[in-house]
Structure formats: C-alpha cells, structure tokens
Amino acid sequence: MTRNHPTRRTVVVSSAAAAAALLTPAAAAHAVPGRAPKAADDLQPYASYWFPDSLPSGTPGEGVVWRSLAEWTPEGDADLAFNRSTVPLAERFTPVPVSASARADRARIASLVSFHPTAGNPAQGAATADHYALTHWAYIDELVFWGGSSAEGIVLAPNAPVVDAAHRHGVPVLGNVFLPPTAYDGQLQWTRDLVQRDASGRFPVAEKMVQVATAYGFDGWFVNAETGGGDAELGRQMLAFLKELKRLGEPHGLRITWYDSMTANGSVDWQDELNASNQDFFLASDTMFVNFNWNTAKLAASGKLAEDLDRDRYELWAGVDVExxxxxxxxxxxxxxxxxxxxxxxxxxxRPEWTRNHLPDGRTPEQFHAADDRFWTGESLDPARPGGSWRAPASAVADRSTVTALPFACTFNTGHGLRWYEGGTVRSEAAWNQLGLQDRLPGRRWVVRTEGARPKVTLDFADAWRGGSSVLVDGTLDAPTTVELHATRLPLSAATTVRLAHRVVSGGPVTVELGVALREPDRPGDPLTYDFLPAGKLTEGGWSEADVRLGSLGGSGTVHGLAVRLTASGPVKWRLGALAVRDADEQVAAPSGLNVDKATGDGQFRLSWQPAPGAVRHYELYRVLPGGERRFLTGTCARAAYVKGLKAAPGEKAVSFELRAVGELFTTSAPVTVTHPW
Structure with missing residues (x-):
C-alpha cells in the first residue's frame, strides 16, 4: 500500500509489513533498556499487562513479567487495590462555545496516549515531575491507554491515576489490546488465543476482559488486530468475539473501539475508511478508529455509509498521527x-504526548504545559480567538465541563509538581506525579478579555496554595483584565460563597474582583456577561484568602461561569492558588483501620485502610517525624498506598504514618495513625 502521509511509522516498518501499523513506543520488540529487574522484595505495584493466554517462548527481559489473562483472577491480583479506580465517570455538559468556529455536539476527539512503557509503569505515580500530565480533558471524548509489545504483554489495563483524572473530567478510558504486526514479532497464535471458545462455545478471554475492566474501574477496550496471516474463519471468530465482548460489557457500561486493521476475510489490510470490508466490525463496536491514509472522498463516503447503517458518523475517528x-x-x-x-x-x-517527548532532557513542567497548551488551544493560547495553520481542537470542538454541583473547589493542581504545598506551606520538597490528585481545571485556557495589553497566563510550579501548581498572571496591566476560569452550571442561593486564595508576587497594588456569569451567551463566540464582586486589594506579600458572598446577585438561579478581573497599573505578577464555591461548610469523616501490610528493610511500605464514610475526594498519607513535623508522602483515590525510600531518623525506633481523608473543598478529616518498627 502506498502511504499518502509518510511518518516515522512507515519508515521503520519496511516492505509489505509497512502498511500502516499503529506501533507501540519504539515498536517495543524488546524490553526497555536500562530498567532494573524486579527484585523478590520489591513491593512496588505496577500497572497490569498480559498476553491473552499462551506466553512467548524464551525468557522475559529485565523488569518484565509475563502473565496470562486467561489465568487472571481478582482474588489472585496482589496489586488490584493499587490499580483500582474509585472515581466515577462524571456527567458533563457543553456550554455555548467560546469560539464561533467551534461546533457543539458534532465532531469528537479520541486520544491514544502512551503514558509510560508497558512494563514497570508505577500504579500510583512516581517521584518525578517529568510526566505527561494531560489536562485538556475538556476537548476529549475518549482516552485509549496505549501500549503493548510482543516482548512484554499485549493486553493493557489503564493505571488508576489516569482513570481517576479522566473520570473527574467526564472522559471514559479504554484499555488496549494490541496484536502486533509480524514484523514486530506478533504471533497469530495470540489472535487465536484472544478469540478462542471453550467447550460450551463461550469466549473465556472476553469474559476476563469484562471482569478486569469492572474490577479495575475503567470503561472498555480498544481492539487493534494487526497480526497478519489470518483467514476468513479467523475473521468470523474475531467478529463473534467482538459481539460477545460488547454483549457482556453493556450491562456494565463498557464500550469498544475497533481499529481499522483486520478485514472480514481475516487478513490485515488497512482500509483508511469505513467500507464493506470492515463495516461488520464497526457495527459490533461503539466506535472505529480509521487508519491514517484517509482523504476527502474516503471520509465523505465513510460518514455516509455510517448513516446508511443507522449509525452516527461521529462514531468514526479519523486518525491523525502526531507522534x-x-x-x-x-x-x-x-x-x-x-x-x-x-x-x-x-x-x-x-500519541499527542509528543508535547512532552519532543522537549529536551531536563524539561520542566512549565515547558511541557506551554507546549501542551499550544497543541490543544493553538498559537494564540486563547480558545476565544484560535488561529494558525495547526487546526487546534479549541478551534473546532466545543469544550465540556463537569462543574455542576456544590461544593466545588479547584486548587489548580495538575497532578504533578516540584514540591507539595498545603495552605501555601511546603509539606514535601520531593518532585512527584500522581494524576489521580489532579483538579477539575478550567477547560478554556486561557480566555483573557482586556482593552489593554494581554498578560501571560500559565499554570506555574514555583509556588502553590495546595498541591503542586497555581495560576500565574504575569504582565503589564494597563486596563482592567478579565481571566475566565470555569464554565459551570452551579446552583445559586443566598448562602453561596466563593473563597479565593491569592497573592501578589510583585508589582501592585492589584484590585481583584470575582466575576460571576448568570446566563450563557446567545451565540457561539459571544462573550459571557459577568457581574463583578470585590475580592480585595492586594499588595506584595504572602497568600491571603477572601470570601465573596453571592447573595447580592439575587439569591437564586444558575452560575454559568466564573472569572477574576484584575486592575492595576504597571507590571504585575499575581497568583491564584484556590477557588472554592460552597453553600455550607464541609465535614469529612476519617478513614479507619490504617495498617502496614508489608514492609522491607530498605524503606518500602504497603499500607491499606477502610474508606471513610460519606463523600471523599482522595486520601493523603504523611509521615510524622520525631518532634511532630508532618511530611507529605503520597496521595491516592484508592484504599491502599505504596511508599519507598524512607529512612529512620536518629533515635527513631518506629516509623509513624498519618492518613487523612480529603473532601471536595479540600477539607481534611481527623487523622488515623499507625506505627511500624524499623
């Protein structure tokens, strides 16, 4: 097949095998070099991966564990508690688009992301800020946890932090089934293992896939069958397998996306469109990812055929390779x-994680987010006025939001950072990433309205109120400047209060006002109309908090948008560390039964606990040092945590842990503690 759009993929996959395979990171025909072997006493939990049933011949590489999905059981999964997502998939709404060119309820976006190589992917984050901390969920309708290789495993379950962050923003996450091309050591036996029937005619691997998805808490599977050599019978078996996987998954809300690879006759022949050769696989699935060599005629025909089959044309994803x-x-x-x-x-x-991967070694979180914002928003970095040759998602797709109920709070935490902050105080000097701790961030980053010079607005990591980041507005303010934040549908009452945590880093004084929009605009591209309420006049100094009561706005209705307006004269650096909306105080119950389940002599610990009753956003684990200092170790939405690298302080006979539940307003519960002898 002739490639219309040459890519790295078509260069490295030569001759007949080059027909457009979706390849894993570095095509992964070997174990990732340099990874340390998993020692017998290594307690680190990892994201899970399997072969469907039979294993490769030979010996796995360093750090790789070969597992059979056919033999998996939840009871035998020692890492299940660390890999289980507990955040439900949030409902979201589509506000009137902020750009006249964006379309609501039309085209959608799927994103196939490799967050880490298949093996050795920590289940609950790691001690580095260098991570693909995806934040532009507002434009995404489906995330595929991409990966897999013939040397590691080809069925991948997403790790919990990714699912927790995605679900908080209303985005379903799919696990990945990657049956590799033979050029990358794909074995047709693995395809046969996947679609095998038992003596009663059932599909045991399909049953396991549904069991894994429900036990782990993710939303379905992306099926990518690229191993050549099949025949019509294998094609029929694959179709029957898909139908059964869909039937079994539907009661659990699971979905399937099929990749345009295998055709009805069982051969691998990328069609670059929906047609008679692959339509039965599409009909057996919820959506189909169309291979990259589409063109105007093929997409037009694909959309028409989908509708002729009584399906939505927007259930077809036209692949765009940005790796x-x-x-x-x-x-x-x-x-x-x-x-x-x-x-x-x-x-x-x-592979939109290019926004991180193309940066040189030593990249910072700020550099990554600057690149990621440009990818999703466009060169203007303002979704209200997108432009440029790159048709950024903000220019075409309406943003979505899940901010629909009180209480609601955001500390502008991206899920990674150089330190951990609480109330503006550093509680850990260690770099970290844990996407499950990510806030519901503003989807429209950044809409700035001013008659003067536009300041730079970024997520910044040099200081924070809570978590690892805050919003920094940096520029010369020569006219009142409104920075739009969240699109919302929050109920308004006489008791509704908004609390801001903010500070002036330099310049000022700065007059700060809270903007509250009580209705949406009539047409896409029209601005929101805000009522502005005073939130303080700040000079240079530390963090301060301001409560703004919304009772003067009428005491009823719906809040459709939140913003801040800054007025100053001259160069200013102003930070926003938190925004919290409530109509009552929050009470958070404590967890119970904190226990050290396993420990090693080199400072590794596995802990678990019983969940707190009532609503809990996540849990935070601390170490209490001699003298009473509390040091942040990790946070998780799960009911178990892993920490490593701890060392006894001088004279310390036992390590002391403290666990707190955290609510939606970031109110913390009373602690529960446990000690363990060194």
Missing part, C-alpha cells in the same frame, strides 16, 4: 473539518 511532529504534522484538515461547515467525522490523535 513525530506534533503541531507541525501535515493534515488535510478540510477533509475532516471543512471551513464553515459541520465536521465530516470525528478525529483521533495518535
């Missing part, structure tokens, strides 16, 4: 997103 070139990728945007018209189909990004 190698990111926003420099050549894309025929008019084929999928014609100017001034509805999109033809939806589209899917393959």
């Amino acid at each position: 190698s070139n990111g926003w420099n990728t050549s894309v025929d945007w008019d084929a999928v997103l014609p100017e001034g018209a509805d999109p033809v189909v939806s589209y899917g990004f393959y």
